[in-house]
Amino acid sequence: MYGLGIWRGLRVTLKHFVNTYIEDVKWGFRRHIPAEAFPARQGLDARGVFTVEYPDEKLAVPERFRFIPFLVVENYDHPERPGHDWCTSCGICAKVCPPQCIWIVRGEDPETGRPVPEPEEFYIDIDICMNCGLCAEFCPFDAIKMDHDYELASYDRTTAHIFDKARLSKEFRYWQAIAPTRAAEEAEARGGWEHKDVLKAKAKAAKASE
Amino acid sequence: MTDQVPAAENLSPTDEALSVLQNQFPNAVRRDDRDGYSGIVVDPARLVEVATYARDSLGYDYLSSATAVDYLGKGDHLEMVYHAYRTTGGAALVIKAQTDREAATLPSLTPVWPGANFQEREAYDLMGIRFEGHPNLKRILLWEGFHGHPLRKDWKEPYYEQEQKPFDSRWPNGRVVRSEEHNPYGKNVQYPDDFDLDGYTSPAEAAVYEEMNLGVDIRSDLATERMVVSLGPQHPSTHGVFRMVAQINGETIQQLEPVMGYLHRNHEQIGERNTFLQNMPFTDRLDYFCSLSNNLGYAIAVEQLMSLGARYQPPTYRAEVLRVLMAELTRIVNHMVAIGFLLNDLGAFFTPMMYAMIERELILDFFEAVTGSRMMCNYMRFGGTAMDLPERIRGEANLVNDRVRDFNTMEFLRELILERLPRAVDQINEYLTTSEIVTNRCIGVGVLPRADAIALSTAGPVLRASGVAYDVRRAEPYSIYPELEFDVVVRDHGDIYDRYLVRIEEMIESLKILRQILPKLEETQGQPFFAGRGGIYSPRVPAGESYGRVENPKGELGFYIVSDGGQNPWRYHVRAPSFINLTALERMSKGYKIADAVGILGSIDIVLGEVDR
Ligand code: SF4
Ligand code: SF4
Numbered sequence: 001m002y003g004l005g006i007w008r009g010l011r012v013t014l015k016h017f018v019n020t021y022i023e024d025v026k027w028g029f030r031r032h033i034p035a036e037a038f039p040a041r042q043g044l045d046a047r048g049v050f051t052v053e054y055p056d057e058k059l060a061v062p063e064r065f066r067f068i069p070f071l072v073v074e075n076y077d078h079p080e081r082p083g084h085d086w087c088t089s090c091g092i093c094a095k096v097c098p099p100q101c102i103w104i105v106r107g108e109d110p111e112t113g114r115p116v117p118e119p120e121e122f123y124i125d126i127d128i129c130m131n132c133g134l135c136a137e138f139c140p141f142d143a144i145k146m147d148h149d150y151e152l153a154s155y156d157r158t159t160a161h162i163f164d165k166a167r168l169s170k171e172f173r174y175w176q177a178i179a180p181t182r183a184a185e186e187a188e189a190r191g192g193w194e195h196k197d198v199l200k201a202k203a204k205a206a207k208a209s210e
Numbered sequence: 211m212t213d214q215v216p217a218a219e220n221l222s223p224t225d226e227a228l229s230v231l232q233n234q235f236p237n238a239v240r241r242d243d244r245d246g247y248s249g250i251v252v253d254p255a256r257l258v259e260v261a262t263y264a265r266d267s268l269g270y271d272y273l274s275s276a277t278a279v280d281y282l283g284k285g286d287h288l289e290m291v292y293h294a295y296r297t298t299g300g301a302a303l304v305i306k307a308q309t310d311r312e313a314a315t316l317p318s319l320t321p322v323w324p325g326a327n328f329q330e331r332e333a334y335d336l337m338g339i340r341f342e343g344h345p346n347l348k349r350i351l352l353w354e355g356f357h358g359h360p361l362r363k364d365w366k367e368p369y370y371e372q373e374q375k376p377f378d379s380r381w382p383n384g385r386v387v388r389s390e391e392h393n394p395y396g397k398n399v400q401y402p403d404d405f406d407l408d409g410y411t412s413p414a415e416a417a418v419y420e421e422m423n424l425g426v427d428i429r430s431d432l433a434t435e436r437m438v439v440s441l442g443p444q445h446p447s448t449h450g451v452f453r454m455v456a457q458i459n460g461e462t463i464q465q466l467e468p469v470m471g472y473l474h475r476n477h478e479q480i481g482e483r484n485t486f487l488q489n490m491p492f493t494d495r496l497d498y499f500c501s502l503s504n505n506l507g508y509a510i511a512v513e514q515l516m517s518l519g520a521r522y523q524p525p526t527y528r529a530e531v532l533r534v535l536m537a538e539l540t541r542i543v544n545h546m547v548a549i550g551f552l553l554n555d556l557g558a559f560f561t562p563m564m565y566a567m568i569e570r571e572l573i574l575d576f577f578e579a580v581t582g583s584r585m586m587c588n589y590m591r592f593g594g595t596a597m598d599l600p601e602r603i604r605g606e607a608n609l610v611n612d613r614v615r616d617f618n619t620m621e622f623l624r625e626l627i628l629e630r631l632p633r634a635v636d637q638i639n640e641y642l643t644t645s646e647i648v649t650n651r652c653i654g655v656g657v658l659p660r661a662d663a664i665a666l667s668t669a670g671p672v673l674r675a676s677g678v679a680y681d682v683r684r685a686e687p688y689s690i691y692p693e694l695e696f697d698v699v700v701r702d703h704g705d706i707y708d709r710y711l712v713r714i715e716e717m718i719e720s721l722k723i724l725r726q727i728l729p730k731l732e733e734t735q736g737q738p739f740f741a742g743r744g745g746i747y748s749p750r751v752p753a754g755e756s757y758g759r760v761e762n763p764k765g766e767l768g769f770y771i772v773s774d775g776g777q778n779p780w781r782y783h784v785r786a787p788s789f790i791n792l793t794a795l796e797r798m799s800k801g802y803k804i805a806d807a808v809g810i811l812g813s814i815d816i817v818l819g820e821v822d823r
Binding site for chain 2: 033035039044052056059060091095096102105131140149151177180
């Protein structure tokens with residue numbers, strides 16, 4: 001019968017329309033989705049309207065989410081080396097970075113001129129960064145990590161979009177907070193929560209005192 | 211295909227072809243005996259004959275890819291490489307023809323394989339090879355006044371810094387400079403000597419209209435008008451920046467020319483500056499709906515090359531399972547979006563699109579939790595994948611107003627594959643398939659006959675809707691597809707409706723594959739997802755060439771890679787299915803109404819990131 005297909009189609013639209021209200025009734029007609037309803041209304045059981053009202057509600061991004069990298073530094077209240085860079089300026093991230101947006105000045109001892117394991121300067125041009133995550137993947141010291149803060153809009157790209165070391169550095173505890181599982185896995189691989197070099201020095205000291 | 215030579219068992223296509231061709235064309239055909247290379251090198255003077263013979267007598271009726279390589283400093287010639295296949299399946303016959311760099315000329319193979327049309331224009335545009343006998347030899351991606359041929363090895367882009375990455379200026383003394391400060395715009399842009407930018411009008415533009423008889427031509431005998439209509443480049447129906455120039459008579463399309471290149475960024479040259487690994491995230495940006503299967507195609511191509519060397523470890527079984535899981539979910543994402551946009555084009559503005567988007571969002575949630583990104587996944591590595599599945603799909607609240615969701619990954623996946631997606635496909639079916647508006651606008655419109663579909667090198671749903679059962683997953687299987695059970699979807703009419711139906715049925719087949727993948731995922735839980743030692747950012751890729759291809763949702767995606775044994779590919783070419791499928795656009799649109807052109811374009815399912823590269 002002519003028109004049957006259209007009727008069948010319209011029924012689908014109607015179902016979506018009605019479902020939205022059923023869901024609303026079920027969760028008590030609140031303007032924003034209450035926190036406990038979020039997994040249901042934004043998951044596989046979602047039936048009605050499927051949008052969230054950004055910025056009043058946001059979907060928390062998963063642990064592995066990749067946005068502009070940041071540099072891990074020791075917690076600012078760390079007993080021995082507060083704020084110390086985890087980065088050793090080995091340069092691997094600058095080499096793997098596909099659009100070549102990482103710039104590093106290797107640290108040097110002013111007296112001897114020998115390289116020291118802390119970068120003097122570290123820049124990322126975030127206009128160019130493609131958020132690929134390769135730097136974080138290949139850093140041997142777990143010193144560069146992908147961030148979760150995607151709200152970076154600014155008014156002027158020529159001045160605001162080259163992030164320097166100060167802007168890039170974040171405490172280790174921040175990494176633990178945004179990616180607890182990953183941080184724990186990495187700590188296990190390193191053999192402790194400390195930086196690789198610290199652990200090595202500790203092991204060496206322990207051996208010497210034996 | 212009358213006197214077809216039976217395919218000899220266990221003989222590589224090269225050996226098989228050589229045994230015949232060397233008798234037929236003595237002195238004109240020889241084996242390509244460079245290390246790591248395969249195929250035959252043909253004397254340009256006999257190229258057309260050899261190609262015709264290969265097509266008619268050897269059965270290589272389908273030209274997959276045609277591209278050029280610049281061997282500057284390695285013999286100093288340009289080489290055209292053709293990958294021809296049989297639509298009955300099997301490996302490629304690789305045909306090569308060499309020409310001098312200075313006066314690069316080769317005979318055009320467009321008369322033999324019409325699918326070479328756009329690809330030869332691309333080679334002319336980017337490599338500067340003239341093709342004699344080509345029906346419409348002009349630039350395709352760049353504008354007509356462009357100076358030079360950017361894929362040649364001696365061409366330098368604006369902001370050129372160094373031949374190959376990684377750049378020395380980044381470390382250990384990397385004091386940041388913006389590239390535009392370092393090299394102000396204009397300084398490195400070359401124009402032809404007699405060029406005047408202000409007074410410039412594009413000859414190509416004029417030619418498009420001239421060929422079509424610009425202007426209104428009122429014919430006294432008929433009460434219709436002939437005129438040229440330009441659709442796009444900024445138009446919602448063109449799926450991006452893409453333009454169609456159509457000559458219509460009354461409302462009927464008489465001629466149609468796609469105009470593209472607005473999004474061209476010389477992807478292939480960027481790829482040649484990059485190291486092998488650095489290309490991986492760039493492949494995401496080709497067909498940005500299908501980044502995971504793009505990744506897979508590239509990984510396969512490079513793994514093929516790596517397998518020539520010693521100490522190569524193929525991807526682990528777990529990795530293959532993960533790869534197929536991702537590739538098939540990607541197919542569903544793509545077809546959902548393709549159908550949604552097709553309906554948009556037909557006038558059902560955004561309601562079906564939104565329903566398709568909901569399911570896509572859920573799959574993307576999964577991608578995001580696994581790979582770290584919804585669209586730019588960058589997930590495959592040479593020898594496996596970057597990461598395993600996480601235990602839970604969960605976010606940590608970090609920003610103000612963040613709302614947390616928390617699912618068990620395997621449960622999420624199971625419910626997604628076994629319940630949610632099948633229901634969604636059913637819903638689309640119920641919603642659209644029998645709708646009279648859809649059937650009226652789609653059935654019998656934009657017909658592409660079987661023979662033309664093959665000749666024009668179309669691929670994917672477009673090819674299969676025209677009655678050709680050609681699917682790379684079956685024709686030349688890769689990964690673990692041989693052990694999976696699924697059917698190749700074929701339809702016979704070659705119209706918009708069949709292309710739509712093929713997509714629906716392919717989603718159903720993909721779900722079938724995914725149901726077989728689920729138990730495999732559980733069996734292989736905890737097994738290594740990467741072969742060999744991780745953490746190697748510059749794998750050794752031996753010298754040679756490889757052509758890795760996968761059945762992408764939009765059609766056959768191929769990567770032709772030449773390595774000289776260094777850290778960077780010498781040549782990196784992408785056989786983009788959307789680009790080559792457009793070769794058939796004119797054939798499909800001729801004789802239909804101008805209003806149908808939009809639907810026909812929608813049914814090809816193009817994405818401009820891949821067309822323009
Ligand atoms: S790879 Fe890691 S340690 Fe090396 S320079 Fe980069 S951030 Fe620093
Ligand atoms: S995320 Fe990718 S593009 Fe961005 S800095 Fe790291 S390696 Fe470079």
